Amino acid sequence: MQATITASRPGRTLASLDPLRQDALLAAALAALASGIAVTVGSGRHPDALGWALLLGLHVPLAWRRRAPFTVLAVMITLIAAYHQLDYNHSAPTAASMVVLYTVAVSSGPRRTALIGGAVVVLMLLLKIDEGVAGLTVSFQITGWVVSMLVLGGYIRVHRENAAAAVERAERAERTREEEARRRVAEERLRIARDLHDLLAHTITLIGVQTSVAAHVLEADPERLDRTAVAKALDDIAGTCRTARGELRTTLEVLRDPGTPDAARGPLPGLEGLAELAKSAAATVELTVRADGVPPAVGAAAYRIVQEALTNAVRHGGRTDLTVRVGVYEEQGGLCVRVTDDGVGGAGDGPPGFGLVGMRERARSVGGTVDAGPRSDGRGYEVSGVLPLGESAGGQG
The missing domain is CATH 3.30.565.10 (Histidine kinase-like ATPase, C-terminal domain)
Structure with a gap:
């Protein structure tokens, strides 16, 4: 009997899409919102064929808002100005204009953001100046929204920069800790090598010399063996081995507990x-x-x-x-x-x-x-x- 196992693929979320697709979906959603506003609420006349072309067309550049924010802003401002000059529903493109202003503020420094915001406000006043006091009142209201979007975008930009700086500092600190750990390991290996060399070289040399003395005593006159001299040579070898064992034990104790304080004198x-x-x-x-x-x-x-x-x-x-x-x-x-x-x-x-x-x-x-x-x-x-x-x-x- 054959069993078929089907692995379910997790659904794709908005966050898993690439930025271009995310912005394309955002543009489509804002276009749908603007279409609903254009036929229901707001001042101005309902869009005709040209109005719909301008209203829907000004949302298209939003798909590239993160790749070329200033180009997108220039294209959208031109289409929005033409749309308002023809007195179509003035509330419909508001959401799209706020999004592009926010994008510019996120992508730019404070000075450039302020210059762009000032230019947008001046352009809006020029478009509304013919409407008299009512036009100025609406302009001040929209100016509040423009400033709010620019401030929000600037805040998000600063927050992201601080977060990136914090991550970089953490990574740099981690690299420093790793380098310090590697340096300490290298120093510890060098110290162990020095200790072992000092201990073993000294001990082996002495044992070699003492063994040579014992061999010389044994070979000098086999018929009249000096047992006392041989015993002394062997005792010297045994003493050297005991001393080496004690030093080795001390070295191992230091290696196992390297944190012993060295403040005292002795x-x-x-x-x-x-x-x-x-x-x-x-x-x-x-x-x-x-x-x-x-x-x-x-x-x-x-x-x-x-x-x-x-x-x-x-x-x-x-x-x-x-x-x-x-x-x-x-x-x-x-x-x-x-x-x-x-x-x-x-x-x-x-x-x-x-x-x-x-x-x-x-x-x-x-x-x-x-x-x-x-x-x-x-x-x-x-x-x-x-x-x-x-x-x-x-x-x-």
């Missing part, structure tokens, strides 16, 4: 721990810290810069002597960070990585700068940076 985070980790990789570290309290963001940036500098020194310099100095100095305008080594340091022979870029991004994130390169005496490498503290720097040195 001690620099964990520089002693970084020095100890570098020492476990067979480097000697001289650490000097002269900062009692700094903003958390500045402290975190200093920590990451020192961490990356030590990582590069251990990776490229091997058994090197390192000097780390961090302090607040008024003449330098903030927290100064300086890491030097006596090896090849951050230079290296391999391809450039993200370490120096990451250090500079860390410094820029708090308004500071970082420079890195060979020392002036040619003995090793140096990383130096200045991180502003704001108006009040804690812990003057």
Whole structure:
């Protein structure tokens, strides 16, 4: 058994038609209204064949009133003037004339609307001046309608302009919010990349060095294995893994709750721990810290810069002597960070990585700068940076 399903099409409403068809229907409706008025009420004689041609013909241009309002006005005014001069029913074309005046006011600025309204009133007075006082009285009455239509059209125009401006402002605000959201996402991705690089690069480098130490101990003299040295190397590796796990947990907590306030000042985070980790990789570290309290963001940036500098020194310099100095100095305008080594340091022979870029991004994130390169005496490498503290720097040195 076959079933036939018929989909009912929704009826077409006036609002769904294009503007030309809407205005054509409006012109037809106004023409029908004018025809009824012409044979029933109003002053003047009933239209003859010429009168009907003028009355119905002046409604035709209304179909294009929104496309060419001034042309439509000129044509209709000419036909209406001829219609009134022949003394046909004077009330019949009133509705059509009001509609075209409203259209002109909606489409024009205030000055042009006022000029057109004044011209229409003057033309009407000229047509009615021969009728004496009665004609002037009717002219004043019609002038009231003309002014009313022009004011109404001007009000609608201003309302539409304000509505369009409000929509544009809302769209612009939405675009601004979207751009801000994209910018924040990009900044957050960059921050995550920096955190992961700083953490993983430092940890993997130290584990690699410590593993090499353990392997060297095992291979140096297999017959006389130094169990104590091997155990210490493995303990160092385990300690480095625990430190990395703790830092990773801290990083994830910050990423999950990025709204933690940074208003308070506190001690620099964990520089002693970084020095100890570098020492476990067979480097000697001289650490000097002269900062009692700094903003958390500045402290975190200093920590990451020192961490990356030590990582590069251990990776490229091997058994090197390192000097780390961090302090607040008024003449330098903030927290100064300086890491030097006596090896090849951050230079290296391999391809450039993200370490120096990451250090500079860390410094820029708090308004500071970082420079890195060979020392002036040619003995090793140096990383130096200045991180502003704001108006009040804690812990003057």
